[in-house]
Amino acid sequence: MVTAKRETGAGFASVRVWHSARHLTPFYPIISLILLCHKLQESMLSSASSFKNYRGILNWCVVMLVSLKQYGILVDPIQVVSLFLKDPYSWPAACLVIVSNVFILVALYTERRLAMGSISEKVGLLIYIFNLTIILCFPMVVVLKLPSITPVGGAFALGVYTILFLKLYSYKDVNRWCRERTQAKARSPSSSFASSAMQSHVSYPGNLSLRDMYYFVFAPTLCYELNFPRSESIRMGFLLRRLFEMTYFISNVLSVVFQWMVPVIRSSMKPLQEMDYSRMTERLLRLAVPNHLIWLIFFYWFFHSSMNFVAELLRFGDREFYHDWWNSETITYFWQNWNIPVHKWCLRHFYKPLLRRGAGKLLSQSAVFFFSAFFHEYLVSVPLRMFRLWAFMGMMAQLPLAWFVARFLRGNYGNAAVWLSLIIGQPIAVLMYVHDYYVTHCEDDPTIAEAL
Numbered sequence: 008m009v010t011a012k013r014e015t016g017a018g019f020a021s022v023r024v025w026h027s028a029r030h031l032t033p034f035y036p037i038i039s040l041i042l043l044c045h046k047l048q049e050s051m052l053s054s055a056s057s058f059k060n061y062r063g064i065l066n067w068c069v070v071m072l073v074s075l076k077q078y079g080i081l082v083d084p085i086q087v088v089s090l091f092l093k094d095p096y097s098w099p100a101a102c103l104v105i106v107s108n109v110f111i112l113v114a115l116y117t118e119r120r121l122a123m124g125s126i127s128e129k130v131g132l133l134i135y136i137f138n139l140t141i142i143l144c145f146p147m148v149v150v151l152k153l154p155s156i157t158p159v160g161g162a163f164a165l166g167v168y169t170i171l172f173l174k175l176y177s178y179k180d181v182n183r184w185c186r187e188r189t190q191a192k193a194r195s196p197s198s199s200f201a202s203s204a205m206q207s208h209v210s211y212p213g214n215l216s217l218r219d220m221y222y223f224v225f226a227p228t229l230c231y232e233l234n235f236p237r238s239e240s241i242r243m244g245f246l247l248r249r250l251f252e253m254t255y256f257i258s259n260v261l262s263v264v265f266q267w268m269v270p271v272i273r274s275s276m277k278p279l280q281e282m283d284y285s286r287m288t289e290r291l292l293r294l295a296v297p298n299h300l301i302w303l304i305f306f307y308w309f310f311h312s313s314m315n316f317v318a319e320l321l322r323f324g325d326r327e328f329y330h331d332w333w334n335s336e337t338i339t340y341f342w343q344n345w346n347i348p349v350h351k352w353c354l355r356h357f358y359k360p361l362l363r364r365g366a367g368k369l370l371s372q373s374a375v376f377f378f379s380a381f382f383h384e385y386l387v388s389v390p391l392r393m394f395r396l397w398a399f400m401g402m403m404a405q406l407p408l409a410w411f412v413a414r415f416l417r418g419n420y421g422n423a424a425v426w427l428s429l430i431i432g433q434p435i436a437v438l439m440y441v442h443d444y445y446v447t448h449c450e451d452d453p454t455i456a457e458a459l
């Protein structure tokens with residue numbers, strides 16, 4: 008028996024679809040269902056969605072108003088370009104991104120050879136391990152060794168490679184599942200198992216084309232599927248609104264960084280060096296407000312405006328990039344709902360495979376958070392060229408925190424605890440990194456120290 012979710016006309020309701028699969032191998036329906044993980048739907052904050060529950064936002068307002076009343080809002084002009092480029096004629100991060108095409112082509116070529124049967128599964132796996140390892144190591148070495156790359160440029164390039172790593176991993180898994188399904192089908196030729204959801208436009212190995220690969224590379228998802236749900240047409244009004252939001256919100260983020268965060272960070276260096284705890288706490292609370300604002304604006308900019316923009320351009324139908332994380336009453340709910348592409352990938356390619364292999368739930372959850380913590384640290388430590396474990400520990404701390412909130416707090420208290428962990432937790436990590444960066448790179452260089 009298999010359970011699946013199916014879309015209904017007006018909204019989306021979970022419908023249990025029961026398949027009688029007695030005549031099939033037990034593995035067959037499971038493989039078929041995990042091949043499909045997207046559905047046609049609008050993003051929650053879109054006017055077309057019928058979502059209206061913003062109760063969690065009220066709690067956020069209370070927490071933020073207390074801080075804003077004390078410190079006020081400061082707005083000043085922007086200085087940006089040097090963050091991204093040291094030399095306007097040298098674009099190392101962009102070059103790194105262009106080189107990433109090599110890894111995409113290696114994955115496609117490997118899949119074609121696997122489909123033809125000219126290499127064995129073992130050899131294919133070895134090539135993938137090599138390719139995926141290089142995807143992580145190559146940009147790391149370049150960012151560490153190339154002085155012309157800025158921390159922001161480095162973080163951007165590593166972000167692109169990390170996304171590529173996750174996408175190609177998914178590509179590998181799904182194509183393998185397809186081969187397994189074909190073999191399972193061959194073993195039970197009398198099988199009549201089919202559902203409307205499985206009648207694909209493209210079937211394996213017809214998907215192994217450059218066009219299909221690059222559609223997946225640019226699509227706003229980390230989980231590969233042979234036939235993504237597609238919207239009917241590109242809505243120009245929708246596209247232009249998202250484009251306007253993208254430009255407007257990115258300028259907001261930059262102005263808050265330069266005119267609000269940088270002065271607070273600058274004034275935090277002395278108390279941090281002198282370990283003056285009372286002033287450190289005061290600076291931390293002052294940093295919490297702009298940091299949190301940036302995080303919120305970034306959320307909307309990235310998960311709503313930018314992803315919907317790309318999705319609209321590509322007519323990618325599944326717009327569930329986030330869910331109502333603002334109403335989270337538990338930390339677990341927050342991680343399930345704030346970054347759906349990563350959560351979906353973690354579930355499909357890491358968490359569930361571990362569970363299926365017999366690992367316990369706690370062990371599997373810890374493994375996912377460890378994996379995520381590794382990437383958080385990778386994306387921060389490498390561009391800053393210093394190895395600290397603040398981001399890693401911040402991610403790993405989510406497990407005990409999740410247990411504590413679930414055990415002792417309920418309803419609005421749980422929701423306020425989630426908001427507080429976001430508002431206070433992140434600036435602690437930011438201050439730690441900035442302090443360490445200052446001590447490692449700037450103390451001996453008066454020009455950088457002055458700029459900071």
Ligand SMILES: CC(C)(COP(=O)(O)OP(=O)(O)OC[C@H]1O[C@@H](n2cnc3c(N)ncnc32)[C@H](O)[C@@H]1OP(=O)(O)O)[C@@H](O)C(=O)NCCC(=O)NCCS
Nearest residue numbers: 339342343346349350353354358359362363372375376379
């Ligand atoms: C670890 C993590 C994947 C756990 O997710 P979760 O939703 O809390 O996990 P659950 O135990 O509730 O189970 C999820 C799924 O596994 C299934 N499952 C649970 N136990 C199972 C078992 N023993 N065997 C098979 N399936 C099982 C559930 O039925 C559920 O399936 P569904 O998605 O089809 O409904 C999630 O917390 C996560 O994504 N964490 C990392 C997030 C992250 O790092 N994000 C980065 C953002 S920057």
